[in-house]
Amino acid sequence: MATIRMRNTNKRLTQEQEVKSFLDEQGVLYEHWDMEKLPNDLHDNFTLSDEKKEEILSLFDSEIRSLANRRGYEEWDIVALSDATPNLDELLKKFEQVHVHTEDEVRAITAGNGIFTIKGDSGYFDVELSAGDVISVPVNIPHFFTLMENRQVVAVRLFIDASGWVAHLYDDPDFKS
Numbered sequence: 001m002a003t004i005r006m007r008n009t010n011k012r013l014t015q016e017q018e019v020k021s022f023l024d025e026q027g028v029l030y031e032h033w034d035m036e037k038l039p040n041d042l043h044d045n046f047t048l049s050d051e052k053k054e055e056i057l058s059l060f061d062s063e064i065r066s067l068a069n070r071r072g073y074e075e076w077d078i079v080a081l082s083d084a085t086p087n088l089d090e091l092l093k094k095f096e097q098v099h100v101h102t103e104d105e106v107r108a109i110t111a112g113n114g115i116f117t118i119k120g121d122s123g124y125f126d127v128e129l130s131a132g133d134v135i136s137v138p139v140n141i142p143h144f145f146t147l148m149e150n151r152q153v154v155a156v157r158l159f160i161d162a163s164g165w166v167a168h169l170y171d172d173p174d175f176k177s
């Protein structure tokens with residue numbers, strides 16, 4: 001279940017209904033997939049072989065296709081990050097810069113955790129994600145993604161056009177790290 005933290009006030013939203021309605025008001029898609037479908041070894045495996053990645057994609061094929069049909073995604077893949085990822089610290093430094101994209105950024109977390117920091121109507125807020133959470137940051141909304149303390153995540157990414165999925169840095173005086 002995702003939870004929200006307002007960065008200005010430190011206020012938290014932890015009830016499913018309030019999280020959903022807040023994200024809905026901000027235009028952020030939020031859904032949930034049933035992670036009980038995953039076999040045990042995939043709940044905490046963050047160094048996935050190509051075969052394991054394919055296994056996750058086929059387990060969630062109907063959920064992926066439902067999203068793709070509704071929202072026009074054409075391609076999908078799996079990203080896995082952990083301390084076993086070469087240069088994780090450098091990668092995170094790069095991630096943690098506010099940016100925008102010309103298409104929405106969709107992630108379905110299948111293991112571990114992550115945070116999307118997103119610019120909302122009244123300042124930036126953090127969405128803390130865990131396995132089963134599916135989120136999409138709208139086009140041109142300033143945001144960034146990073147890991148939580150456990151520094152591990154597996155997520156399905158969906159793209160309209162993966163080759164056009166580029167981060168455009170957004171220098172925002174309103175953002176306080």
Ligand SMILES: [Fe+2]
Binds near residue numbers: 144167
């Ligand atoms: Fe992004």
